[in-house]
Amino acid sequence: MTQMIDDTGARSPGRPRNFDMAEAVDRAVLVFRERGYQSASIDIISRGTGLTAGSLYKAFKDKKAIFAAAFARYQAQRLAAIAERLADAESGRARIAALLDLYLDAASGAEGERGCLVVASLAEASGLDADQRAALAAAIGANEARLRDLLRQGQADGSVRADLDVAAAADVLLALLQGIRLLGKLRPPRNRAGFIAAALKILD
Amino acid sequence: MTQMIDDTGARSPGRPRNFDMAEAVDRAVLVFRERGYQSASIDIISRGTGLTAGSLYKAFKDKKAIFAAAFARYQAQRLAAIAERLADAESGRARIAALLDLYLDAASGAEGERGCLVVASLAEASGLDADQRAALAAAIGANEARLRDLLRQGQADGSVRADLDVAAAADVLLALLQGIRLLGKLRPPRNRAGFIAAALKILD
DNA sequence: GATATTAAGAAACGATCATTTCCTAATCAA
């Protein structure tokens, strides 16, 4: 992006950017995770990304566009982290345990205090516009669909009770995962192993 | 409060208030629940309470004082609602089921969209000052202590597994309850009965 | 009545909000 090279290797006309767009979005993610959309002022985003307000408005249409880019980027990061963490798990139950472990990890320490962008967006949902709410609903829907999928995998491999109400269990797990991240903004989770063991009873 | 009558029945000197303080705080609670602390401007609080900014600053030191009063009021309201809802339940398990039902109720419809003040505060915890965070931590701590108490009651009456890890189960339930309210800002919970049944497996 | 005290409410305060404007700098094609 720095040199604005397109598919053919030709440069765009005009002065090239001297910052990396992807890097700027990554830094904007950190700002929005900590403060949410409404409380993240352009000035704070400017300091967080290292770009002046003018440069931000050259690169993005407006504050909503910065947020939309950050939201999409955050989702991609989470998806990758989840895929990596679940890769080694060999049953549906083990994958759900790994997912719980990942969320407890993310809710701990500095990462926990920084918070989850989805959680921040949910909390200020009434202050978001239709597009932002739609993106949020899509993220939540995907999360729930994944939980249902993992539960069905567990039923198929015998690690989850066969007559489990999958939709209901997925709803509970979804609320639990979001609650973990929400509480992590105030304090880290304690007794991770015990927590996971208690939560996995939902699968029995 | 309207007539500023003190313990002896004598009035305070000066012009009396022509609004009810408790009522004003009740209305401020609604504003903060919907928008959180930082996004609730004095102008919005003014419209929400029906008081001018000047009157608000006569009655409260500053915006933080309005929030502190609203937070305390909200906790009292919740405590009363919980006490009422649990009164008829005859076992620890039934009380936890009733608590889940209460939260699912509160997460539904207009009440759900309006949101929970504790959840809103958790989400913007990094933007709150030490006093506000302390009040928040106290609220969460009380919530967790109540869950542990209910679990122990269940163990005593046989409705909760005797060798349950009470602390861990309470942590899971706490995260679950907050997650329910958080998700309620975007969409109401579905299949309440199934949800409660799935969640109660934590007690087994 | 007169005086003291407090509330109500409009207006003003400086700070910060998101956004735009404007000028300079750096690259392209010619």
Place this chain on the structure above:
DNA sequence: TTGATTAGGAAATGATCGTTTCTTAATATC
């Protein structure tokens, strides 16, 4: 080298932020 085009960045814009000030109104005591 010359224009066209875009980025960088400081400064200005009007709106809104939390808070204060000021004038007027309503109550107390004397």
